[in-house]
Amino acid sequence: MNIAAHPELLDLLAANYALGTLRGGARRRFEAMAREQAPVRAAALTWQGRLAGMGELQPPVVPDPAVWTRIHNLIEAEQASEAMARQRAASPARARAATTGTPATGGWLRSLAVWRGASLAGALATIIAVVAGLDLQRQLQTTPAVQYVAVLADDKSAASMLVTFDPKHNQLVLQRLGSYQPGADKSLQLWALPPGGAPRSLGVLGDGPAIKLTASEANLRAVPALAISLEPRGGVPSERGPTGPVLFHGPLIEKTL
Known part of the structure; x- marks a missing residue:
């Protein structure tokens, strides 16, 4: 095909x-x-x-003070591990010096410089790894857990609005995909289209590229589709249903978290 x-x-x-x-x-x-x-x-x-x-769209999150304590503990553990490695490496060198009668001071100093550099590199690597892990953890904690998603398109199947539902924050997040803007005296209004029932308003959209509306899973459960209509400025009461033309519509898909 x-x-x-x-x-x-x-x-x-x-x-x-x-x-x-x-x-x-x-x-x-x-x-x-x-x-x-x-x-x-x-x-x-x-x-x-x-x-x-x-x-x-996600707000920045300040790490907990315990994070720095954990970094400090990891650095100390890394330094202790490096010290044990130095002791194990120094034993064969002392044995060779005793056998050949050659002073091991120069080799020891050179090895000490190498070990110090390795210890510093290890500590830096540990800090980088911890910070990267914390950043990943922060992203996982702040990223919305999308449970429902819909791509609303016009009559020509051109996608115009992405709608997702975050159950952790009870929010509908709408992101404009097209360039459509209502007039100064008009507003876009989002509607749930339950099967066999009247449309139910989910909120009036603002003018920004991304909009957040308060909602609950009960508002979306068993709702197969969403639609956006053009209404007078500020929207219309839910019980009246859409009074203007329906501009965008599409199926609402539930996905596993």
């Missing part, structure tokens, strides 16, 4: 591949096509670039 001849399907598969919701055999087939077809590879890279900016 020449997937490049079906741009809507290609864009949807590339978005799911970048999000990690394309799995198993489907993901392997997509990767094989990306290796062989430049348009498929370009679509995947485009979506990965769009989603890469989400990491910039």
